[in-house]
Amino acid sequence: MNTQLLVTILSLCFGIVCSQKKEDEIIRKKVLVTKTASSPKIDGILDDAEWQNAPVATNFIERNPNNGKPQEDSIKTEVRILYDDTGIYFGAQMYDPTPQKIAKELTERDGINNDDFFGVTLNGYNDKQQSLEFVVTAAGVQFDAKITTDGEDSTWNSIWYSGAKINDKGWAVEMKIPYSELRFPDSNVQEWGMNMFRRIQRIKASYDWNFVDNQKNSYTLFDGILQGIENINPPTRLSFTPYFSTYINNFDGKTTSSFNGGMDVKYGINDAFTFDMTLIPDFGQANFDNSILNLTPFEQQFSEQRTFFTEGTELFSKGGMFYSRRVGGEPTVYPATSEKEEVLEYPSKVKLFNAFKISGRTKKGLGIGFFNGVTQKMEATILNAETGEKRKEVVEPWTNYSVLVFDQRFNGNSSVSLVNTNVTRDGNFRDANATGILWDINNKKNTYKTFGSLKGSWVMNGETQFGTRGEAGIEKIAGKHRFSLNGNVTTQDWNINDLGFSTRTNFANYNAWYGYRILQPTEKFNNIYMNFNLNYFHRLEPFLYSNLLFNNNNSFTDKKFRVFGGGIEFTPFGQNDIYEPRTSGRHLKVPAYFDTWIWFESDSRKKLQYNFTIDYYAYNETGRNQVFTNLGLRYRFSDKFNIYWSFNPSFSNNETGFAGKNDTDIFIGRRQRNTYENALTSKYTFNEKMALSLAFRHYFSDVTYKQFYTLNQDGSLADTHNFTNNLNGTYNAWNVDLRFSWWFAPGSQLTLLYRNATSNYLETSRLNVKNNYDMLFNEPMVNNLSLKLTYFLDYNRMKNWIKKKPAKN
Template sequence: MRIFAATFLLLMSFAVSAQTNDTIPRKKITINRIAEAPKIDGVLDEAIWQDAATATNFVERMPVNGRAIPDSLATDVKIVYDDLGIYFGAVLNDPSPNKIMKELTERDDIGASDFFFILLNGYNDRQQSMQFIVTSAGVQYDAKMTNGMEDSSWNAVWYSDVNITENGWVAEIFIPYSELRFPEKKIQEWGLQMERDFRRAGTRYSWSHVDNKKGSFSIYDGEIHGIKNIETQVRLSFQPYVSSYLTNYAGNTEVNFNGGLDLKYGINDAFTLDMILIPDFGQTKFDEEVLNLSAFEVQYEENRAFFTEGTELFTKGDLFYSRRVGGAPSGRIFLNENEVIEEYPSTVDLLNAVKVSGRTDAGLGIGFFNAITEKTYAKIKSETTGEVRKELIEPVSNYNILVLDQRFGGNSSVSLVNTNTTREGHFRDANATGLYMDLTNKANTMNYFAGAEGSWIMQDETTFGTELQARISKINGKNRFQTGLDLRTENYNINDLGYSSFTNYVMYYAGYNHRLLQPKGFLNNMFLNFNLQHRRRLEPDLFNNFVFNFNSSFTSKNFWNFGGGFETTPFGTKDIYEPRVAERHVEVPAYYDVWLWFSTDNRKKFAFGSVVDWYKFDERGRGNLIIDLDPRYRFSDKFKLFWSTNIVLSDKEEGFVDLVEDEILFGQRDRNTIVNSMSSDYIFNNKMALNLTFRHYYSEVYYSEFYTLQRDGELNYFAPGNEEYDTTYNSWNLDLRFSWWFAPGSQMTLLYRNAITSFANESHLNIGRNFDQLFDQEQLNSLSLRLSYYLDYNRMKNWFGGRKNTPASNTSQDGLSYRKFKEQSFMLP
């Protein structure tokens, strides 16, 4: 604790002395106001473009960092603005226009395409920008970028179109102020970065040069000047929806109709309120369920749009796991004699949710989140009388998050986060608070991080736990390092609104990595990473493990990616979690892990990736083999198919089985898991898409011997294996989705869904019998239709005689990119 306090005070001294980083020269452009908005059609033929300020002299960012763009790829970007928003006209030359890569994809997926992107930072603080990308196929991609990290779950309504010309291609873009955040000032100075990706050659060029030797991408923003006295319109939009579900399960067919509303309101130019009333998540992507034999719950990805869009403030400190809201009930059921559970809901209904977020001119970010969930009951049946009673398993519950995040010094911040869960009645309540400092020195060569968290669980009595973190990192040059510590007490628990697994430990770690900053030999880039980690149980003190890890990544000149690594726990592990009982541990022998991976050039129509990973334990016959196979084929610019097979063969692993009276029962087991998944897209045009997604997960567990766990962590033979704990588990999901983006921000989705699961207390089933057993189970078949329509307050005013001269009203729909596609990550290197 004293070490941490000293580190915290040291970092505070850095915070006090930090100054805005002005050592990096900033490229600047001054733009002009226009009186009449251009038509967004990919043709820059209006008079306003002739005298527009033009950004030129792009510089190669990768693979050869710092080289001037060749004349054959000259890129000129014209920029203007008015009271509605800002306009970009990018002319991107290409000596072979007929060879421009332009794959049609769904929204937020780049694919095998050239693209042009814009980063706008209304606060000019070099930390968070709004990112807008348009591909040579006209596909939109948008995201929020914070210190070089991208959040593509954010979706905005903006307008773009592209045009292939005899000299290359043109991208014309209009970004309304309603999608940006900036202070209330008469004279605006924004951060600006623009890049062009030339996919055919695998090169990327930025307007403001990005030096890859140090710092994050965002500190190299240029500046845009000239925006002044803008009269921004009211930022108010509605997105009502209606949906209908036809569901068949266990011979019962149900028809449901739903309706609700999403609302977005700009409290001012900086702060936004998001509200969802009567939510409908029935078309959310299915969870990739697994057979979980570990000591901790599985953390599933969040797929509900309201909980993924614009949540960068709420993820500070990792105290917020949004799946808790509307997740599994928290209550317990106490059965009377001869009673059984007839129905136990797996989720809780969400009544409404609200987010308020923004940032002041002084750099203070404020985020507030609130959600309320409905009462949830289980049905319990008496086997004697047949009577069915209800028992409350989740009361009306309120979830709150408050975040204060102060930025300073160009790329540093101090954050305070509080989460609270309050349940009606005698159910448990919870609170967690975290304080974090993330500091980077003026030269952008060193980063310092410290964090402190406390958790309080209130039920009958209050239980308090804490986590402390500290880290120092060198972030410049080809040789970089980091070292730090992480400590959690036994009672640390944020699981009412966050996610925590390992507790009661202190961990020390250090890492060194070496990278190529310029292409060399047959390589475009190289990353070599060496890591050490030592973990101990905190109370009572006990060695847990010592891990050495080496991993590498290479990209060749022909854009093959490959690498590998090695990991070992040379002294074995004293696992304090697998026994599921406090102050007990199990001895796990040392392991040696070797892996190799590669992926071919994804610019090609056919690409293939593979991973082979082999664990060998210091125990005869014990080991794991993991194989990934990922072929993918692009039949045309409209149609592509991805397949993935993952195989995990685990021999003679030893794990927890059950608690039998006063004994902890372990078993030696063989476990085989095979996962096959497929995704296929057919993009009809820039408004219609058909997507098929399939996944089959299969896992079998066979127990050969059972043991009892001794106090010293050793296992004593107990009994031979039997079928009581053997398991075969299948999960089958298929989604067929048709999407039509019929207006800006508006979407119709028709979805067919088929889902089956099977669980059997037996193993070694042959393929035929396994599938017979799977398809003998009850199947969920669902056909749903959802229609949402985006309504902007200012456009609604125009319907009744308001201002007519806007890009949305003087431009035909065919001249705009209005698509609303699925969310898929694309990370900037």
Template sequence: MKSIIITLLMLGSLSLFSQENDSIPRKKVTIPRIVDAPKIDGVLDEASWENAGIATGFVERQPNNGRPIPDSLHTEVRIIYDDLGIYFGATMNDPQPDKIMKELTERDQIGADDFFFILLNGYNDRQQSMQFIVTAAGVQYDAKMTNMREDSSWNAVWYSAVKINETNWVAEIFIPYSELRFPKKNVQLWGLQMEREFRREGTRYSWSPINNAKGSFSIYDGEIYGIENIQTPTRLSFQPYVSSYVNNYDGKTHVNFNGGMDLKYGINDAFTLDMVLIPDFGQTKFDETVLNLSAFEVQYNEQRQFFTEGTELFSIGNLFYSRRIGGYPSGRALTGENEIVTFNPTTVDLINALKVSGRTDKGLGIGFFNAITEKTYAEIENTQTGDTRKTVVEPFTNYNILVLDQRFGDNSSVSLVNTNTTRADGFRDANATGLYTQLTNKSNTWNLRASAEGSWVMNDETKFGMEGQAGIAKISGKHRVQAGLDFRTKDYDINDLGYSGQTNYMRYMSYYGYRLLQPKGFLNNMFLNFNLNHLRRLEPDLYSNVVFNFNSSFTTTNFHNFGGGFETTPLGTKDIYEPRFHGWHVDIPTYYNTWLWFDTDYRKKFNLSMVADWYKFDEKGRGTLNINFRPNYRVSDKFKLNFQTSMNLSDKEIGFVNYTANEIIMGRRNRNTVVNSLGGNYIFNNKIALNLAFRHYYSEVEYSGFFELQENGSLLPEPGHSNTYDTTYNSWNIDLRFSWWFAPGSQISILYRNAMDSYLQEARQPLNQNFNYLFDQPQVNNLSVRITYFLDYNRLKTWFKSNDQDGPLQRNNMGRLN
């Protein structure tokens, strides 16, 4: 049956993928080469700008797609180039320049800002671009974009300045060739898109017109002509760092000093080597820990910059969960008679890591990643003799990933991903391989996707598992549809370098969506989505559930956003995961879930977001209420505060408790969780910032009854089971960070951190007692300073030459950048 469905999906789509390509005219601009470089100061008064190539005729992208830009907002961009890079000078008219929105933020963040946006594609393939944004406040934002996947963790070193005048604002930008990727050819032809955000009215304008009805906006790039005989620069940079940490925990203080370096080297015009030598990740953001009662581990976000930057290739297929590297040890400390574990590490030290990635002018992306972690020990003490010993809980381990990603057409690709984990000392090894394809027809109206993955875990014996999916989707117009299926076998396991989550299922999915593509009445846009999914257990076959979901979102012409939805499992659910044992399930009654949400106008100084989400089960007294409330206040363009509180109140839920030799114990419980977060930013200028992040997480669980799970999914009361599972958990975190980008790519960061948590086997504590117990726990107080400095090889060369020996281009470009 599965093979028939897949075959029908693929055969039925063949005619769709033979349509002719729409004629999409591409805008063009020809730019001249200059000798004397302009000063990057936001003033376009140098002679070099006089004969620049001019790009104008911007068109509204949203909300009124396709409407010409009004004369009052006339936008003109001058573009020139020289031996070192490309220059943009954008003049953007505004009839009320005193009202230009220019909130200061940290680098790589955009607040309530007008901004100017550049998308450069050195291979002109409409699939891989470098993105550069400068806001009206002078803040830089950059990212890599591949087929609409944006990697904003990528940081380039480029130069910009803005100036607000009486009738307009100007953005002047210089992007060195060292930050771009392009083929080694005498005559270059690059893809180009530029956009202007007019935040006051909530409109965005693009240079090359974009059709919002279909396709990704990258396929609407224009083109740059005129760039000839430029030399690909040596792309070699170093980022040495020094850091110091003062740690105080439970009355004990430790001080340490670290030093190391990150290295980037352009192997050729397409490929880059990134390497971290002597890693230091001590200033990463805290994890938002939770009390986890589910059948699956919590998947936390990656906070380490090396593992977030330039990883767009390695994220294909979701086989890579970088927190595995340097995370919790894979082994455990085994104790003998009269022995206890006195030290059990929760992390593993990283020795070094490197990645090589890039894409050829034929559209082939190649990525290679490798990391090595240190041998890690737990300490065990004999309580009678006092003797101590160490035992290995993680040996020397090598992690590597290989990715091949061939892009073709405007939005199509075939990808191969392989991940491998090799451990010494007889610990388990693992491998996973995936093959993925995405095919979009020439007119960008239909998309076909398919993938297959295999996992191999080698311990005492080899365990093999599979995952696969196939689907087809209409991706254009007001009416959109999608159908597909995916499955995972019982032994699918990528948890050595990935994250598996649910396994042993077959899922059938269908979707219909309606969207408003142009403003109508009081609405700027509208999205209506209907989903119908069916889940089954694979081995042994068992119905699990049918889920119907409707969700919606609306944006008004005043830029208020609201929506809601409804979801139900009309036939109930046979939960195959909560029992934690293969072949078992627990019956969950039908639920009805409804929710509402709204966001007020984000352009205002005060805006508010709120969500209310209610589950009601076909069982007396059983339900869940979720409320999320988030007010934000922009005190000034420099100072911003935000607060968030969320509550989850769950009554009479059923969950796994324990198991004995011959029975699975389930419990009926009430669970209340409250999370409060406070954030504040004071931005001194576009290079210096002070940030506060506070979070308190509180969760209590109180059990009211216990049951023995039966093989048919029902529950048999077990009144004799003792109540020792009530829980109260608190987590408290404060981060106060000062950051100063004192030079391009160079930063001083000072961080103060306070953290504590408490775990108590009681519930229904009075509020004051709960906080007293929390603050009686040992606290982490940490003060750290880290200094990084960016060194570019091309600039280092000039340091060893006198001014008389410097060429005019070196002096004019490097010496005139603000």
């Protein structure tokens, strides 16, 4: 029945998509650039002679809020473009009758907050599939990203040059983008897709050189055309980024130190593909994880903090099958010990030996990505308390991780992808493989699309465990009225957790979604978004109704740029939770609930900005409810200094959850849970290259069990006196990072970091604040001071350094 439904949905998808008419005509502006014999100085002052005869691109068109409105002359934008044998140059004058009101908050690189900015997107293959984005704020801060039909990947970083200055006409930008940072075919005559855009923050208006229809879902479809670049010889794309780091650690009265060195290598294999490698990587300065007291049946998922794994990963994220935190994560085995043995040392992380990735896209739209990483063998130390003898046991062998992706794009905004992940461990440890075929096919008008996937997973651990996951759907992606119909099925043995992240299995879900949006301003609002969702879940084997869920979300932006909204959600028939019992074939009945929430965010242009959320669940059970709240305050003292504080208390009253089990019974506990999270971030930015930042978080959660039950076969609960374990607990996590960053040269950075951290878990609850803090600060604290230097070396510049001087006559 499930297979037939998926086939029906898939057939409907292709039928609707293939029945559409030909693509609407998109007008593409053109600009013809000229070559310059000498390069202008990149300082944000447009007084260089080279700019005087350069062609001018102007007549920008508003994208938001008044889509399609020509830019007014008083705030017009004029851009001059040049090229030489090393790169392409942009000189932009942004007119503004009130230069003193230009928003120019200083941030670190890749940060855009309360800023006016100017940017360029370049597509060397002119295929409307992917562009490289380069942005400069009025404060001179750089931002860069990759843009594809899937969205914007801001983790991509490039080496380019820019300058920005406020002047009596408004403000100006100069940019040089070297050819080594771009991708384009090996051809004597180039024709690139290009767009340019501008943001005026005080009126929250966005403008583009080539008109962008905000009712469509892809920015890359609306490129203009850049012509005139001829007979250029791109340089070799080869760079080295060596690093040196030193650490001083103090923990529990012991002080240790270390010195490390390694290098990243980047090489342009050809015009389309790039090789990246990290040798002896050092991730000691990665941001801390926001750990929580996790009472769910599922592992907590953390975001990736390591630079190598966050940059240029848009291909590897296809299908959600690669979770990079598995590479260099926790060991997969905990040693078995006898009654006389104890584990003295157990590695919390596996060391990454090296990793590399190759990625790019051909001129015919085929994207290819290959990742490979190797982690070292890790051992635990075990002590025999009776004999004093110590032994070593391997808890993670030498392991190879690989990901292979093929992504073929066509028809402007469609793709079919193949993704394979593989984990091979040395010896008798488990191996794993997963493969998926994905499709995302738009009609010619880019108003409808069909999407889906077929995936399989294999886990080899003595015997092979094979699982599958499939999805199919259709979606209307343009206009005021949008909708989506889709379904997915996941079998019991689906498991990609050796290199991916998966939680729920053995279920089917069918979803219907309708969205309504107003993107042109009305009398009271700049935009309005509404959507309605209906989800039905059931267990696959044996069949069991799981949940029917409806929700509605609404968002409004008013004329004062305040953003607010809310919604409702309810499950009219309650839920059969098939995961909470932690036992296959069993389920826990959860009563029906009604959830409602509201949220508000004040005008972000103001010095003081605040936001809040209140989310309340009322269950169809006496005394059972949940409350989630959030309060955020940000104050901008100046363009250099700001501070943000957030407070997130939540309370869950009379919830039920897994408590334990024995050979015959599963025990469920009724509990009260209170959680408080305080976070403070602050940043002082000295200039566009130097900043001091503070990140603080204290997380506190306690749980108190009131009563225990035995789980019946039908999911109901029966009173029990057979379970008397103390499960009350309090978890604290305390983290402080104080970081000084200096981008002293393009691609080169010096970082000084002080870190203070501790955590504890207490087998008691409902402590008062003073006692809780006293017990937390009695725990050993990590105090860490580290200094890391990375330096960017470009092969072409290095060649000039080592050239022999000509012999004297």
